[in-house]
Amino acid sequence: MAYCDVLVGMESNWMAAGSCNEHPPSLFFPSDGVGVEVAKKICADCPSKEPCLEYALANRIDHGVWGGTSERQRRRILKARRSAAMAR
Numbered sequence: 001m002a003y004c005d006v007l008v009g010m011e012s013n014w015m016a017a018g019s020c021n022e023h024p025p026s027l028f029f030p031s032d033g034v035g036v037e038v039a040k041k042i043c044a045d046c047p048s049k050e051p052c053l054e055y056a057l058a059n060r061i062d063h064g065v066w067g068g069t070s071e072r073q074r075r076r077i078l079k080a081r082r083s084a085a086m087a088r
């Protein structure tokens with residue numbers, strides 16, 4: 001099963017085009033920093049990187065590497081966006 005198949009009922013074109021389809025889903029749910037870096041390297045050249053990240057942010061997906069970002073990075077992005085929105 002491909003990583004994106006984990007998202008039952010949420011398929012879209014960008015998911016089908018994702019580089020992760022060629023790798024085991026578990027690779028994108030690493031248990032340590034080394035694993036995060038391995039997944040992020042695959043994401044780096046993925047044509048779906050941007051929509052993947054936005055999808056994860058919009059759906060507040062806490063686990064795994066999405067759009068080339070770790071869980072911690074996504075939390076920081078969301079926090080920065082909230083701060084920017086409040087500053088307007």
Ligand code: SF4
Pocket residue numbers: 003014015017018019020021028042043044046047048049050052053065066067068
């Ligand atoms: S950015 Fe990473 S997780 Fe997202 S579709 Fe591409 S390879 Fe998969």
